[in-house]
Amino acid sequence: MxxxxxxxxxxxxxxxxxxxxxxxxxxxxxxxxxxxxxxxxxxxxxxxxxxxxxxxxxxxxxxxxxxxxxxxxxxGFIDTHIHYPQSEMIAAYGEQLLEWLNKYTFPTERKFRDKAYAQTIASLFLDELLKNGTTTALVFATVHPQSVDAFFEEASRRNLRMISGKVLMDRNAPDYLTDTPETAYEESKQLIQKWHNNGRLLYAITPRFAITSTHEQLRLAGKLLQEFPDVYLHTHLSENLKEVEWVAELFPECKNYLDVYDRAGLVGEKSVFAHGIHLSEDEFKRLSAAKAALSFCPTSNLFLGSGLFKLHKAKSLNQPIKVGLGTDVGGGTSFSMLHTLNEAYKVAQLQTQSLSAFKALFLATLGGARALSLEDKLGNFDxxxxxxxxxxxxxxxxxxxxxxxxxxxxxxxxxxxxxxxxxxxxxxxxxxxxxxxxxxxxxxxxxxxxxx
Ligand SMILES: [Zn+2]
Incomplete structure (x- = not known):
C-alpha cells in the first residue's frame, strides 16, 4: 500500500x-x-x-x-527464475535433476494444496528476496491454483512487481501433483483474468517442463498464450542430459528440445526458458530469432551438476539472445543475486571467459528487465x-x-x-x-x- x-x-x-x-x-x-x-x-x-x-x-x-x-x-535486482514453494527445501543433498525432483521437490510441493501454508511460505520467500535486494522475480508456484493466489496476495500486500503462474503437469509426476490439459487450461485462464495486470502483478503460463506435460497440455497452453498474448511463458529447457534424452524419447517427432515448445506455439518474445545448458546450434538460432529469453542459473547448474551455461554464446553479437540471471531456488543454493553473480563468474572462468562486474550487474538489473520485457518499467534510473x-x-x-x-x-x-x-x-x-x-x-x- x-x-x-x-x-x-x-x-x-x-x-x-x-x-x-x-x-x-x-x-x-x-x-x-x-x-x-x-x-x-x-x-x-x-x-x-x-x-x-x-x-x-x-x-x-x-x-x-x-x-x-x-x-x-x-x-533493484531482477531474478528471472525461482520457485517460491522450494524455499524450504533449498540445499537438498545428493541428487541430480530427475531424482532430485522425485525425492525432494514433489513431496514439498504437495504441501501447497493448503493455501494457509502457501501463504506462510510466500511471505517468508518475499521477505527473503527483499532482504537480498531482489525487487522483481519470475516465480514458479505449484500445480495448485491456490498457491498462485497466496503468492500474488502476499506480493500485492508488499506492492511488488512480480510474475508468477500455476504449474502445468499432467504426466510423469505423482498423482497428487497432476492436473489435466483441460483443468490446466481453465485454472490458468481464471488466474490470468484475476491477476494479470492487477496492480503490479503479471502472469506467466508455466508448464514445468516438456517431460511432465502431454502434447495436449502443451497445445492448450499454446492456445491460452494466443488468447492472452501479453502474458508470459515460463518453463525449463535443456537443463540436464538425462532430461534432454527423455524429452527426445517422449517427442520423437520434434527435431530438438526447444522444438517441443515451438510446435505448441510457446516460443515468443515473452517466453523465458530457464537453463538452456545443452542447446544445439539450431536452438540458439531459434531463440535469437524468436527474441525469447534464457535464464542463467549458475548456483543451480553447479549444485545439481547440470553443466555450464554458455553465456558468451547466448550473448554473441551475431546471434544475440536476451539473458537474465536466476537463482533457481531450491535447485539454486542462494537467494542472493550477488552470490549468484559470484558463481556466474566461475562458470564463465571454467570456459576461459571473464565476466566483468559491469556485465554481471547489467544482467542482474537492466538485462533482467529486458529478458522480462520490462525495460520500459524497470532496470535503471531513467x-x-x-x-x-x-x-x-x-x-x-x-x-x-x-x-x-x-x-x-x-x-x-x-x-x-x-x-x-x-x-x-x-x-x-x-x-x-x-x-x-x-x-x-x-x-x-x-x-x-x-x-x-
Ligand atoms: Zn527451476
Missing part, C-alpha cells in the same frame, strides 16, 4: 550506478552510468528526475533529502520508471571493507571518467565476489523504504 509519504516528492542523494545500454555489445563508456554524487527524485512511486546533485539541487531545494554517504545505489532500488554497502563486512576500502573518498574524487570507471569496476567486482545479504543496506519499493 503506498503511504502518504510516497505521494509527495522524495529525494535520495548518493553515488548511483546503473546501465543505459548492454555492456556485452557496447563499451563500458557507452553502457555504464555512474554518478558519484547524484540525486534521485521519486514521486508517486516512480522516478521523476535523476541526475547529478549539482545539476538538480536548485530545482528540488524544497524536497527533503535522504543521503547515503559511502554507499552505491543501484536499481525518469518514468518504477522506483525500485537498492542501497549497497561495499564495506558491509570487515573483509569487504579491507578489499574495497577508500571507495567513498577516491571514487567520489576520481580524476578522469575512465579512471573512475576502472576503479569502480574493481570495487564492485570485490562486492560481487564477497557480498551477500549483508551488503544490502536498504531496499526501496516504489519509492518506499521496505528493508533496512
Amino acid at each position: 503506498p503511504s502518504a509519504s510516497s505521494q509527495s516528492p522524495q529525494a535520495i542523494r548518493g553515488a548511483f550506478l546503473d546501465f543505459v545500454n548492454d555492456p556485452f555489445y557496447v563499451s563500458d563508456a557507452e553502457s555504464v552510468r555512474y554518478i558519484p554524487d547524484g540525486l534521485l527524485i521519486v514521486e508517486k512511486g516512480a522516478i521523476a528526475d535523476f541526475g547529478s546533485y549539482a545539476d538538480l539541487q536548485a530545482k528540488y531545494s524544497q524536497v527533503e533529502i535522504v543521503t547515503y554517504p559511502g554507499k552505491i545505489i543501484m536499481p 525518469p518514468g520508471k518504477e522506483a525500485d532500488f537498492v542501497v549497497l554497502d561495499l564495506q558491509a563486512t570487515s573483509i569487504m571493507a579491507t578489499r574495497t576500502g577508500g571507495l567513498s573518498t577516491r571514487l567520489a574524487q576520481g580524476s578522469t571518467e575512465t579512471e573512475l570507471r576502472e576503479e569502480l569496476a574493481e570495487k564492485v567486482f570485490g562486492m560481487m565476489m564477497l557480498g551477500d545479504d549483508r551488503a544490502i543496506h536498504a531496499v526501496y519499493i516504489a519509492g518506499e523504504l521496505v528493508h533496512r
